[in-house]
Amino acid sequence: MEKKIRLLLLLCGLMAVTQALIAAEVIHEEKSLYRDINVVQTGNRRCLIFNVHRGDRNQTCLDVSNRDELIFSYTKMSFAGLLLTPQPKKILIAGLGGGTLPLAFNDLFPDAQIDVVEVDQAVVNVAKEFFFFEENANMSVAVNDARVFVKRAGILGEKYDYIILDAFGGDYIPEHLLTQEFLEEVKQIMTEDAVLVANTFSTSRFYDHESVTYQRVFGEFFNFKLPASGNRMIITQLDPLPPRGNLITRAQSLAPSLEKYGVPLLEYPARLSTRVDWDMSRRVLTDQYAPANLLQNN
Amino acid sequence: MTVEMLGARIMAPYFGGSISVWGSLITVFMLALSVGYLIGGRLSTRNPNPKTFALFFIGAAISSIPIIIFADAIMRPIFLTIEDPRYGSLLASIFLYFIPTSILGMISPYSVRLMVDSHEHSGHMAGLLFFVSTIGSAGGTLATSFYFVLWFDVNQILWGAVAVLLLAGSVILLINYLLQKRAAHAQVSGYGKKN
Numbered sequence: 001m002e003k004k005i006r007l008l009l010l011l012c013g014l015m016a017v018t019q020a021l022i023a024a025e026v027i028h029e030e031k032s033l034y035r036d037i038n039v040v041q042t043g044n045r046r047c048l049i050f051n052v053h054r055g056d057r058n059q060t061c062l063d064v065s066n067r068d069e070l071i072f073s074y075t076k077m078s079f080a081g082l083l084l085t086p087q088p089k090k091i092l093i094a095g096l097g098g099g100t101l102p103l104a105f106n107d108l109f110p111d112a113q114i115d116v117v118e119v120d121q122a123v124v125n126v127a128k129e130f131f132f133f134e135e136n137a138n139m140s141v142a143v144n145d146a147r148v149f150v151k152r153a154g155i156l157g158e159k160y161d162y163i164i165l166d167a168f169g170g171d172y173i174p175e176h177l178l179t180q181e182f183l184e185e186v187k188q189i190m191t192e193d194a195v196l197v198a199n200t201f202s203t204s205r206f207y208d209h210e211s212v213t214y215q216r217v218f219g220e221f222f223n224f225k226l227p228a229s230g231n232r233m234i235i236t237q238l239d240p241l242p243p244r245g246n247l248i249t250r251a252q253s254l255a256p257s258l259e260k261y262g263v264p265l266l267e268y269p270a271r272l273s274t275r276v277d278w279d280m281s282r283r284v285l286t287d288q289y290a291p292a293n294l295l296q297n298n
Numbered sequence: 299m300t301v302e303m304l305g306a307r308i309m310a311p312y313f314g315g316s317i318s319v320w321g322s323l324i325t326v327f328m329l330a331l332s333v334g335y336l337i338g339g340r341l342s343t344r345n346p347n348p349k350t351f352a353l354f355f356i357g358a359a360i361s362s363i364p365i366i367i368f369a370d371a372i373m374r375p376i377f378l379t380i381e382d383p384r385y386g387s388l389l390a391s392i393f394l395y396f397i398p399t400s401i402l403g404m405i406s407p408y409s410v411r412l413m414v415d416s417h418e419h420s421g422h423m424a425g426l427l428f429f430v431s432t433i434g435s436a437g438g439t440l441a442t443s444f445y446f447v448l449w450f451d452v453n454q455i456l457w458g459a460v461a462v463l464l465l466a467g468s469v470i471l472l473i474n475y476l477l478q479k480r481a482a483h484a485q486v487s488g489y490g491k492k493n
Contacts (some may be wrong), residue, residue: 033317119316145314148383155378176310287311288451294444 028130032122039130039296045071048098048126060098062131068107069262074199074231075101076263078164080224081197082245082254083269084237088112088162092153092189094146094177095167096123099133104161104261106139108219114139115160117149119167119174147176147185161191165198175290178210182287183217190238206295207232211278213285222272234273244269299438299461301362302327304394304452308365312373313387322384326391327399334403341404342411348474351408355467358401360462364392366456406431 002187017115026047028039047061061287078101082088089112094104096190097292118124121143129132135141142149146167153160163186167177176182188211196218200210209279214221221236249268255265283289303362305323313319341350356486365374373390380386410427446455 117312145316147311148314151312151377152381174315175307176315179311181311197429221447237473286451288453289447291448294448 028126030122030126032120034120034122037122037126039126042122046130048131050122054115060100060131062098062100063083067132068104068260070100070104071262073226073229074233076103076261077224077226077231077233078166078197078199078228078263079263079265080154080222080233080268080272081162081164081195081235082258082265083250083272084176084235084242085161085193085195086250086254087193089192090160091115092117092150092160093164093166094149095165096127096133096141097166098131099127100131101164101166102139103133110138110260112138112162116141117144117146119143119145146174147182150182150185150189151201154185158189159191159194160189163190163194163196164194166200168201173292175285176287176293178213178285178292179290180213180217180284180286183214184273187217187238191298192238195235195237196221200232200234205282206292208279208282209285209292209295210234211276212280212282215280220274222274224268224272226271227245241274244272247272299435300442300455301340301365301395301398303439303442304447304455305391307446307447307452308394309368309373309387310389312377313383313390316383318384319387321392322388323395326395327389330396330399331403332403335407339349339406339407339411342408346408348470351405351412351468352467352474354401354408355470357403358398359463359467361398362456362460362463365398366453366460369394378460395398409444436462442462 006037024040024042026038027041028037030037031033036052040047040049041064041266044063044065045061046064048058048059051167058073062070063071088105088109091102091109091112091114093105093106093114093116096102102114105112108181116139118141123131124143138190146165165177165186167174190196198214201207211223211234218236219237220241221234222241224233224235225231250266251269285292302323305327306320309319309323313322338354372393376386376390376393380389406427410420410424413424413427442455446458450458
């Protein structure tokens with residue numbers, strides 16, 4: 001009996017120690033129709049986490065003591081589009097996350113009009129409550145499916161000159177946002193000098209299908225990967241891509257203004273590649289054929 | 299179920315993939331099935347026969363064809379008039395899926411009537427039929443969502459479903475024809491013996 005109690009005490013002690021070591025505090029939990037959303041704080045770092053059950057997936061992190069600085073490399077990578085369109089006036093961001101990306105754009109381009117489209121009202125609530133996201137005269141969020149938003153914008157004749165697709169947060173891939181037809185609709189709402197920055201997948205068979213689909217719609221695109229990050233950004237525009245020299249010049253002039261967000265823009269031009277490193281024989285994803293979630297597992 | 303699984307895929311380009319689209323779809327399927335059960339049960343009281351039964355399959359097949367051919371023509375005006383994707387997808391589901399699904403719903407009660415020959419066995423038969431149809435639904439759901447979408451275009455799968463329904467209808471008609479012929483033959487030979 002005494003042995004058992006001792007063992008129990010030992011276990012309790014061990015648990016307390018591990019708890020203290022991690023010191024990550026869940027400060028908010030929210031169940032939405034789409035996912036479980038957790039807000040976790042470790043020291044000054046506050047993170048928005050989706051799908052806690054299958055390995056933590058940080059969606060957005062924020063340093064509470066230095067709110068300007070962006071933490072994730074994929075968030076920073078979204079600024080690479082500035083190398084093609086340095087002065088955006090109308091920005092569309094599909095997928096809010098914690099809202100740090102739109103906030104940074106709003107800070108950098110206070111006169112630009114920013115539309116954010118996010119399918120999950122709960123994400124909007126959490127971004128506002130815990131990540132200092134605010135709508136203002138120039139920045140608003142529409143709670144809607146990105147496909148529906150883009151299609152309607154196209155019919156209304158609205159145009160954007162900087163479009164970020166970052167709607168792939170959880171385990172489930174929204175298949176209707178990956179198809180040739182969707183990208184054609186995105187094309188409809190791009191101004192002549194617009195840039196499209198799409199945060200996509202860098203692993204699995206799916207990489208090939210996605211690359212082939214973007215290539216079909218946009219022709220050549222910049223494939224932007226960083227060694228430390230699992231993300232791959234596709235960066236493209238309607239016109240033929242500019243030569244690397246132009247990118248470097250742009251990076252040099254823009255880099256100082258991005259320093260406070262921690263975006264290493266000068267490193268980016270060398271990472272933008274047009275080399276085809278995917279299997280070109282893969283099938284284009286269309287509204288008729290888009291088994292993205294099945295391909296992901298293969 | 300195959301059509302239901304694909305239903306969301308078909309509507310996503312216009313109404314998105316949000317949970318409300320699934321809600322609309324399932325609501326309309328349930329409503330259509332319930333109406334189908336009611337009508338099928340009612341029809342089974344008036345001269346139940348295998349020919350009418352076969353016509354259900356053929357009718358469902360034919361009324362599914364607009365889903366393949368006119369999906370865009372049906373969804374576009376709805377998308378343009380109704381801004382809220384919830385009501386848009388609800389209306390689109392009604393136009394696309396209500397008729398074929400309700401015709402499919404008529405099959406179950408009607409087949410109970412056709413197969414039951416005594417009160418005693420009615421519960422057993424009904425149970426068996428529910429078993430078969432629900433197992434079929436499970437199979438259709440699994441096959442579609444796991445494999446068919448990986449192998450085929452959405453429209454190819456739908457054409458496949460149409461073909462299966464037409465085939466089922468034709469097989470019933472054929473068997474019915476053969477049985478009738480045999481019965482007539484037996485009757486004729488029966489008379490022969492008597493004389």
